[in-house]
Amino acid sequence: MDIDMDHLERVISGIAEKVEYADLRAGTSSSGSIILKDGNVQEVKSGEAAGFRIRVLKNGSWGFAFTDEPEELEGMALHALKMAESLRGDVEVGSLQPQNDKTTVKSSRAPSDVPADEKRELVFEAHHAASVDGVVSTTVSYVDMESSTVFLNSEGSCIEMNDSKVALFLNAVASDGTSIQFGHGSCGGTGGFEILEREDIEEFGRRAGEKAVRLLSADSPPSGRFHVITDPELTGVFIHEALGHAAEADRILQGDSILEGKLGERIASESVTIVDDPTIEGFGSYSYDAEGVEASRTVLVEDGTLRSLLNSRETAFKLGLEPSGNARSAIGDQPIVRMSNTFLEPGDLSFDELVEDIRDGIYLRGSRGGQVDTGKGIFQFNAAESFRIRNGEICEPLRDVSLSGNVLETLMNVDGVGSDFKLGIGFCGKSGQSVPVGDGGPHVRILNAMVGGT
Numbered sequence: 001m002d003i004d005m006d007h008l009e010r011v012i013s014g015i016a017e018k019v020e021y022a023d024l025r026a027g028t029s030s031s032g033s034i035i036l037k038d039g040n041v042q043e044v045k046s047g048e049a050a051g052f053r054i055r056v057l058k059n060g061s062w063g064f065a066f067t068d069e070p071e072e073l074e075g076m077a078l079h080a081l082k083m084a085e086s087l088r089g090d091v092e093v094g095s096l097q098p099q100n101d102k103t104t105v106k107s108s109r110a111p112s113d114v115p116a117d118e119k120r121e122l123v124f125e126a127h128h129a130a131s132v133d134g135v136v137s138t139t140v141s142y143v144d145m146e147s148s149t150v151f152l153n154s155e156g157s158c159i160e161m162n163d164s165k166v167a168l169f170l171n172a173v174a175s176d177g178t179s180i181q182f183g184h185g186s187c188g189g190t191g192g193f194e195i196l197e198r199e200d201i202e203e204f205g206r207r208a209g210e211k212a213v214r215l216l217s218a219d220s221p222p223s224g225r226f227h228v229i230t231d232p233e234l235t236g237v238f239i240h241e242a243l244g245h246a247a248e249a250d251r252i253l254q255g256d257s258i259l260e261g262k263l264g265e266r267i268a269s270e271s272v273t274i275v276d277d278p279t280i281e282g283f284g285s286y287s288y289d290a291e292g293v294e295a296s297r298t299v300l301v302e303d304g305t306l307r308s309l310l311n312s313r314e315t316a317f318k319l320g321l322e323p324s325g326n327a328r329s330a331i332g333d334q335p336i337v338r339m340s341n342t343f344l345e346p347g348d349l350s351f352d353e354l355v356e357d358i359r360d361g362i363y364l365r366g367s368r369g370g371q372v373d374t375g376k377g378i379f380q381f382n383a384a385e386s387f388r389i390r391n392g393e394i395c396e397p398l399r400d401v402s403l404s405g406n407v408l409e410t411l412m413n414v415d416g417v418g419s420d421f422k423l424g425i426g427f428c429g430k431s432g433q434s435v436p437v438g439d440g441g442p443h444v445r446i447l448n449a450m451v452g453g454t
Contacts, residue, residue, distance in 0.1 A: 007070060021056070021154055027331045032116075096292075105163050111193050136173055145163075145166075184368075189285075219397070222451070227448065247306075267305070278340030354418055377406055378406055405450045
């Protein structure tokens with residue numbers, strides 16, 4: 001479906017004089033997915049969609065309407081206006097300079113141009129590579145997304161964006177007849193099919209399968225406080241879940257964040273710098289957010305001090321801050337504060353230097369999920385795989401290891417940051433919405449961390 005720009009401009013102009021602020025997003029998208037279960041194609045999907053969302057601010061309240069039919073836009077604008085007029089609120093968004101821009105994600109092979117058989121070959125290659133001796137089941141999921149979006153607002157902004165993302169996810173299950181263990185892998189990013197073509201899929205699949213098998217003979221973990229090292233994947237999950245969500249300004253305003261009132265205060269060791277950046281190459285990358293605010297690098301924690309928060313226009317005005325370009329949503333959803341690519345910046349220590357001073361500790365790799373209470377500042381994460389560290393050496397494997405504790409105490413106990421770096425991919429859920437994100441960092445050493453069995 002082609003988007004009629006003249007029509008969109010007439011709609012936004014017609015409603016602008018009746019409200020304090022209005023914006024409109026229109027978009028078309030195509031997507032494809034393949035799910036392979038134990039070598040059998042379980043699902044193949046492709047689809048196209050179009051949507052039009054208009055949002056108005058009147059009487060300090062939002063009115064919101066969505067349609068997939070462009071001829072209904074004028075009526076939807078009036079519906080949104082009536083919704084806002086029926087309420088009384090305290091929302092303000094301040095003012096921003098209008099943006100007029102066109103952006104396109106770099107891609108040498110658009111997913112829609114890649115034959116279906118080629119995508120299937122990739123999925124089967126991952127399955128075969130993961131099916132090492134001991135693996136009894138695999139699930140491989142391929143997904144791609146392409147979209148064209150237009151944003152207009154009553155301030156005069158007009159932004160056209162083209163985006164493309166691809167991803168491959170793999171789960172391998174190993175069993176020895178009495179127990180089962182899992183190996184997981186993911187790869188992809190913002191761009192075209194060439195991102196996956198650059199991956200060594202055979203190594204990607206084999207690594208997940210061998211991890212699952214290795215865990216079958218691993219020991220149960222000790223419990224107590226240990227010096228630990230987290231790999232880039234677990235570092236990223238911790239930063240995203242424990243610090244990133246707490247830095248979302250809507251949680252601050254709801255009184256549901258351990259970071260409330262701590263701007264300018266030291267909350268971590270001086271070796272900790274945490275950044276959210278949608279402008280780098282990652283799965284959570286974009287050029288403008290869902291409110292037309294240009295994407296930018298936000299340093300949340302600098303040398304241990306809390307410097308910034310993640311904001312929408314609404315939360316920024318309430319807190320006296322600048323919008324950070326972190327209002328995100330699908331076309332049909334209300335924009336809310338979300339992360340993009342969130343990571344711990346690398347330091348200058350090699351992996352060997354991080355390990356060599358640990359007499360008795362644990363090396364934690366990967367993540368099998370967990371939970372965080374952002375208001376109380378406590379967390380628990382389950383590592384996918386772990387190893388005992390003895391006298392500066394990586395030793396016997398461990399399984400079902402959990403890392404838990406207080407977020408700020410743990411950040412204060414970071415005493416070594418590696419020089420390596422890796423950014424993972426995934427989807428983040430919040431308020432019933434899901435967006436693609438990246439998270440990562442280097443290997444990190446944490447003193448006196450609480451470790452136990454899951």
